[in-house]
Amino acid sequence: MSATQTTSLIASSPSSSNAPLMRPTSSFTELEQKLMRKALELAENAYECWEVPVGCVFANGEEIIATGRNKTNETRNGTKHAEFVALESLTRTLETKKGDGDGVGVGDGDGDGLLYERRHPEKLDVYVTCEPCIMCASMLGQLPFERVKVIFGCANDKFGGGGTCLSVHEMRGLPSCLQSDTADDGLSSSSKAYECVGGLFKDEAVELFQRFYVRGNPKAPSPHREVREYPS
Numbered sequence: 668m669s670a671t672q673t674t675s676l677i678a679s680s681p682s683s684s685n686a687p688l689m690r691p692t693s694s695f696t697e698l699e700q701k702l703m704r705k706a707l708e709l710a711e712n713a714y715e716c717w718e719v720p721v722g723c724v725f726a727n728g729e730e731i732i733a734t735g736r737n738k739t740n741e742t743r744n745g746t747k748h749a750e751f752v753a754l755e756s757l758t759r760t761l762e763t764k765k766g767d768g769d770g771v772g773v774g775d776g777d778g779d780g781l782l783y784e785r786r787h788p789e790k791l792d793v794y795v796t797c798e799p800c801i802m803c804a805s806m807l808g809q810l811p812f813e814r815v816k817v818i819f820g821c822a823n824d825k826f827g828g829g830g831t832c833l834s835v836h837e838m839r840g841l842p843s844c845l846q847s848d849t850a851d852d853g854l855s856s857s858s859k860a861y862e863c864v865g866g867l868f869k870d871e872a873v874e875l876f877q878r879f880y881v882r883g884n885p886k887a888p889s890p891h892r893e894v895r896e897y898p899s
Contacts, residue, residue, distance in 0.1 A: 687827060688830065688863065688865065689864070689866040689869070691866060692869070698728075700867065700868070702724050702731070703818065703820065705722075705724050705731065705794070706722040706734075707722060707796055707820075707871055709722025709724070709736040710736060710749075710875050712736055713736040713738075713749070714875055716740075716741065717740060717741075717884070717886070718736065718739065718740050718741065719739065719740070719876075719884075720796070720875040720876060720878075721748065721749040722737075722796050723736070723750050723752070723793065723794065723796075724753070724794040725753050725754075725756075725791060726793075727791065728790070732757060733754070733756040735749045735751070736752060748800065750793070750803040751803065751806065754806070789812060789814065790814045790815075791810060791815045791816070792816050793807060793815065793816065793817045793818070794818050796871075797822075797823050798821065798822050798823035798827040798829045798830075798831055798863075798865055799817065799823070799829055801827075801828035801832065801835055802826075804827075804833075804835035804863070805828065805858075808835065808838065808860065808861055814861070815859075815862075816862045817861065817864070818864055819863070819864075819867070820865065820866070820873075821876070822869075830863065836861050838860065839859055882894065
């Protein structure tokens, strides 16, 4: 990607409003609340495993098609956010193949990545307990679904890509890791905007973070705060 293309992309990208779209829990449907409760269960499991407590559910309507929770501590891999773990789970459930057939790939862009055929649902609903970070928000815009909608719990004040720090969900034409046709200007045509709204069980998500940070993170870079159990 050239410097001119990069400058053009940044200039055309929406600036952060520092105010993601937030709604009260009561405004969400029963189904949306049910699926977010599942994401909260995954976040609770992450907490019990001494992980940053974030859980994620991929759904197609009422059907849960993949789940994930943070695994950055146990894997020592900074990309193992709940959304990426859910994506890995999803790819294992779809028919996969190697090569350059009629599929959309997730790989290194050299034609030898993991390809999966167009048998996935057209719509993807993502329920995640915390606003996706900029990295995860970018990934969600590159997924090969006709429509992606993200519902999150609490805002991510440090790294939020859903409007808090950067409105990645509103951006189009971002460079993509997906193997797809490329537009004339050299930008991937697979990156697209999607709906992103938060506030569903926000207080419950924040309470999990409070417990985590009060207890301490034994795998945080040294020196770190003393690790202790959260008082019952």
